[in-house]
Amino acid sequence: MSIPEPFRELPDGLEVYLRVSPRASANRIVGVQYMGDSGCRLKVMVTAVPEDGKANKAVIKVLAKAWKLAKSMIEVTSGATDRNKTVFITGDATELAHLITRTTTDIHRRD
Numbered sequence: 001m002s003i004p005e006p007f008r009e010l011p012d013g014l015e016v017y018l019r020v021s022p023r024a025s026a027n028r029i030v031g032v033q034y035m036g037d038s039g040c041r042l043k044v045m046v047t048a049v050p051e052d053g054k055a056n057k058a059v060i061k062v063l064a065k066a067w068k069l070a071k072s073m074i075e076v077t078s079g080a081t082d083r084n085k086t087v088f089i090t091g092d093a094t095e096l097a098h099l100i101t102r103t104t105t106d107i108h109r110r111d
Helices: 054-067 093-110
Strands: 007-010 013-021 028-034 040-045 074-078 084-090
Touching: 007 093, 013 054, 013 093, 028 054, 028 093, 040 054, 054 074, 054 084, 054 093
Parallel strands: 013 040
Antiparallel strands: 007 013, 013 084, 028 040, 074 084
16 A cells, blocks of 8 residues: 555646645644545645635745745645645646655654
């Protein structure tokens, strides 16, 4: 059995599944949260409140900074008003998948 990943490769980019905690004490990627039979999501904490898209903008900023990507490459495609979100990152899916995998591996090493 393979370990699930919080993303799916598409022809023109990567779809990343998130679990967002707004009103957190810090902006950061926490790691991978396993959701039972429904797979897993990348856990992201933001200090912004979930009003008027502020938390969504903060999520994009956190991801762009962590992965050294332009914010314009990242778009919330579903879950705009939900804690469970899907973002789409435009680019080479294989390279992006390796980048995210390295990032989550580094998070687990720090803990």
